[in-house]
Structures are given as C-alpha cells and as structure tokens.
Amino acid sequence: MCHSQDRTPSEVGRDLVQWFLENQRDLPWRRDYSPYGVWVSEIMLQQTQVAAVVPYYLRWMKRFPDVPSLAAATEDEVLLYWEGLGYYSRARNLLKAARLVMERFGGRVPDTEADLRVLPGVGPYTASAILSLAYNRDVPVVDGNVERVAARLLDLDVSAKSPEGRREVLRAATQWLVPGKARFYNQALMELGAVICTPAHPKCLACPVAARCLALRHGTVENRPVRSPRPRWEELRVAIGVLRENGKIYIQKRPEGGLFAGLWEFPGGKALEAETPRVALVREMEEELGVRVKIVDKIGVVRHAYTRFRVTLHAYRCVPDPPGQIVRPRACAAWKWVRPSELDLFAFPAANRRLIQALRKAADAGS
Known part of the structure; x- marks a missing residue:
C-alpha cells in the first residue's frame, strides 16, 4: 500500500517546523493565535481558499472581535458579514456556538475535545485545529493539504480518503509530530501542501523534505494522491x-x-x-x-x-x-x-x- 519512510519521524517534523518558521505566510489569524480567532479562521477556511478568506476574516473580526460580540449579534447581521463566502450554515453554526460558549463556558472557547465537539459546526478536524493551533496541544490536524503531502511522502498507492488511506495518513501525521511544537508542525504540513506540494505542478525543488519524498524518488508525484472518482455535476x-x-x-x-x-x-x-x-x-x-x-x-x-x-x-x-x-x-x-x-x-x-x-x-x- 505504501513504502516505508526511511527518515525518522522526529527529523521529518523538525525540518517541517524549521521551514515553516522561516517561510510562513503572514496571515492575520497567526498573529496571536487567539482561540476565538483560530476558530473563526478554521470555519471560514472550510471549502474556501486562503486568499478569499483574508478580507472576510479582517472585516468579521472588526465587527465581531470576540465571542460576546458575536453572541449578541442577530442572524441577519451575521449572514450579511458572511455573504460571499458560501456554505452559509457555517455562519449560522458560528452564531449558535458563540451563544452556547457564553451560556456554558463563560465566553471562553473550550480547550478539550469533548467540550469543543459540543459546539455546532465543530467536528473532529476543527476541534483538533483549535486544540493544536490555539492551545498548542500535541494532536495531529489532517486536512486535504496534509493528505496530499503525506500521500506523496509515503508514496501511498490507495486513495488518502479511503479507510486504509486515512489510517496511513493519520499514522504518519502522528509519528512526525514534534512534541511541544504542534502549533507550528501542523501548520507546516498544511502550508507545505498549500504553497509547495500543490495538486498540480508541485515545486519539489523548494520542498524541505524532498530528499525523503518516496513519490519523488519513484517518479509518482503526479499520481499521488490517488484520485477518487468525482461525482457528476x-x-x-x-x-x-x-x-x-x-x-x-x-x-x-x-x-x-x-x-x-x-x-x-x-x-x-x-x-x-x-x-x-x-x-x-x-x-x-x-x-x-x-x-x-x-x-x-x-x-x-x-x-x-x-x-x-x-x-x-x-x-x-x-x-x-x-x-x-x-x-x-x-x-x-x-x-x-x-x-x-x-x-x-x-x-x-x-x-x-x-x-x-x-x-x-x-x-x-x-x-
């Protein structure tokens, strides 16, 4: 299914963290890693490109800078500030969740998976992202970018979205994680997939872990990850x-x-x-x-x-x-x-x- 990775997990993770700290994009939610800001950014980034999210995020945070201000808003106003981002259930869930955070958690974004999963619109991925990026907890975060990076590093010959593929990707992402550096490690994987290990025309010469990429070694980069059949429009x-x-x-x-x-x-x-x-x-x-x-x-x-x-x-x-x-x-x-x-x-x-x-x-x- 995949070939063994002949570099120790800690080395892979350390190289990724070092690369991220030297090359990360200046994104507004990275400036203080506030739990609320991370939460809003992760919800906005679902199904939406970073470049499109940035102006919406800045406008949103100016109007709703914290949980209390969002919880006090009307649904019509929240939808107006979300307009253009699409998938509007995300905005409605943010509003419901903010009100729940005020009622149940005193306005503080929860810091445990169990409490985060109570919030409308917060699933396993978003909970992990908040724990890792906002609270620096040692948990892996797997999105589409991470799936692609892992599939190429491992030369994974099954779909990363299949049950077997998901297990392999999660296993690798967990093994590579640098304890105490989860905030930077997880963003490094996602950033690498967004700007270097892209779906088309990956910039392998600029990749910090290219020397150990098994897909690059085997000439299968363009075929990884294995693509699932697309639904018809x-x-x-x-x-x-x-x-x-x-x-x-x-x-x-x-x-x-x-x-x-x-x-x-x-x-x-x-x-x-x-x-x-x-x-x-x-x-x-x-x-x-x-x-x-x-x-x-x-x-x-x-x-x-x-x-x-x-x-x-x-x-x-x-x-x-x-x-x-x-x-x-x-x-x-x-x-x-x-x-x-x-x-x-x-x-x-x-x-x-x-x-x-x-x-x-x-x-x-x-x-």
Missing part, C-alpha cells in the same frame, strides 16, 4: 424575477433548513425541461406569490457553480399585471418590498448578489 436552469412596483423591489427570505437557509433572494425557480426561462418565471411567480406578472426585459444570465451542481440563472425585470395585486408568498420565511438602495442591507446568495451588481451597473449606465 447537475446542471440547472433557473429563472428569477426582479419584481418592481411603486419604486420598490420584492425580496423574500429562504426558509430554515434548506439550501441558503436564512438568506434573502429574488423569487423564481427551476425551469421544467420543456419550458423556456420566460415561461418558467411567469409560472413560478404565480405559484410562489400568487401574482401574475409581465416581463419587461431580460437583465442577463448569471452562471454560478456550487459543490455538486452548476446553475444558469436567467434574470428578468417584471411588474405585476395587472398592477396592485396582493402578494401571497407560499414558501418563504419572510418577505419585503425594499428600495433598490436598501438591497445592500440584506444577505443574498452569491448569484443573486451578482445580479444586484448587474442591476446597479445598468442603472448607472442609464443615468
């Missing part, structure tokens, strides 16, 4: 309407428990196989809102990719036809008529936000 056509009357725009809040729960959106829905987007929008408006509409014009097409599906969003301006109909929403948590200038006060999914930007550009061009 689902393609969706969606029609949405910017419904306007008396100078205001209709928006609605998505219900709890589903995709984008708690976010605001423009009404609309998926087009049936035989429908054009225009026909789908007229149907959806009557089904969702009980309102018959006339389409004024097409705003444009927005394409957006999610984890398992890709959406082609056809957006239209529309008005009630006839005017003055009573809106009766059937599947939302709340709804409002707002002025165009007020749209920035609400958190929208990324595709809807891009639509708002397109509307603003069109208005500016016409003024």
Whole structure:
C-alpha cells in the first residue's frame, strides 16, 4: 500500500517546523493565535481558499472581535458579514456556538475535545485545529493539504480518503509530530501542501523534505494522491424575477433548513425541461406569490457553480399585471418590498448578489 519512510519521524517534523518558521505566510489569524480567532479562521477556511478568506476574516473580526460580540449579534447581521463566502450554515453554526460558549463556558472557547465537539459546526478536524493551533496541544490536524503531502511522502498507492488511506495518513501525521511544537508542525504540513506540494505542478525543488519524498524518488508525484472518482455535476436552469412596483423591489427570505437557509433572494425557480426561462418565471411567480406578472426585459444570465451542481440563472425585470395585486408568498420565511438602495442591507446568495451588481451597473449606465 505504501513504502516505508526511511527518515525518522522526529527529523521529518523538525525540518517541517524549521521551514515553516522561516517561510510562513503572514496571515492575520497567526498573529496571536487567539482561540476565538483560530476558530473563526478554521470555519471560514472550510471549502474556501486562503486568499478569499483574508478580507472576510479582517472585516468579521472588526465587527465581531470576540465571542460576546458575536453572541449578541442577530442572524441577519451575521449572514450579511458572511455573504460571499458560501456554505452559509457555517455562519449560522458560528452564531449558535458563540451563544452556547457564553451560556456554558463563560465566553471562553473550550480547550478539550469533548467540550469543543459540543459546539455546532465543530467536528473532529476543527476541534483538533483549535486544540493544536490555539492551545498548542500535541494532536495531529489532517486536512486535504496534509493528505496530499503525506500521500506523496509515503508514496501511498490507495486513495488518502479511503479507510486504509486515512489510517496511513493519520499514522504518519502522528509519528512526525514534534512534541511541544504542534502549533507550528501542523501548520507546516498544511502550508507545505498549500504553497509547495500543490495538486498540480508541485515545486519539489523548494520542498524541505524532498530528499525523503518516496513519490519523488519513484517518479509518482503526479499520481499521488490517488484520485477518487468525482461525482457528476447537475446542471440547472433557473429563472428569477426582479419584481418592481411603486419604486420598490420584492425580496423574500429562504426558509430554515434548506439550501441558503436564512438568506434573502429574488423569487423564481427551476425551469421544467420543456419550458423556456420566460415561461418558467411567469409560472413560478404565480405559484410562489400568487401574482401574475409581465416581463419587461431580460437583465442577463448569471452562471454560478456550487459543490455538486452548476446553475444558469436567467434574470428578468417584471411588474405585476395587472398592477396592485396582493402578494401571497407560499414558501418563504419572510418577505419585503425594499428600495433598490436598501438591497445592500440584506444577505443574498452569491448569484443573486451578482445580479444586484448587474442591476446597479445598468442603472448607472442609464443615468
């Protein structure tokens, strides 16, 4: 399954720590390793690149600098500050967890795995990261970068995400760990995977442990880690309407428990196989809102990719036809008529936000 590593674990770990201390990126959550800051950064970094997270982290920490300030916030405000990062359940869980930390732990981020795992959104990986990075506990932290580094160092010939692969990666990450240096050791592994041992075109000549990388020795670097089959993308056509009357725009809040729960959106829905987007929008408006509409014009097409599906969003301006109909929403948590200038006060999914930007550009061009 994998070849033996002929360098002692302590040497591998020490070389990684030394390299990290000399080459680490200047990231804001590394400046004081506060438990709260580490926690927020780890939640933000799930499924999101570091470069994208940094500005969100800085803005978040300015508004919510500690657990009490976050716990006192409303969900709408938290979602607004999270807008654009995606996977919004992370933000809702952070808010719930902050309130629980205030209630159960006096505002102090827990320092045991059992207590951390009580918090919504904190699983085994996040708990290990907080213990290691914030409290310098001697526990390994295994993310996708670590899996890739370990798979190449070990020349692992099974998927790192398979049960056998996970055991081998965890075993190696545990053996290499330098006692008392877990904070730097774990970040070294993750940093190495992020900037040197990258998925494509790894910079092997710059790697501090290249001399002992078995995949490099055997010429299998490009084949490690062994890739698991990727799930097929689902393609969706969606029609949405910017419904306007008396100078205001209709928006609605998505219900709890589903995709984008708690976010605001423009009404609309998926087009049936035989429908054009225009026909789908007229149907959806009557089904969702009980309102018959006339389409004024097409705003444009927005394409957006999610984890398992890709959406082609056809957006239209529309008005009630006839005017003055009573809106009766059937599947939302709340709804409002707002002025165009007020749209920035609400958190929208990324595709809807891009639509708002397109509307603003069109208005500016016409003024």
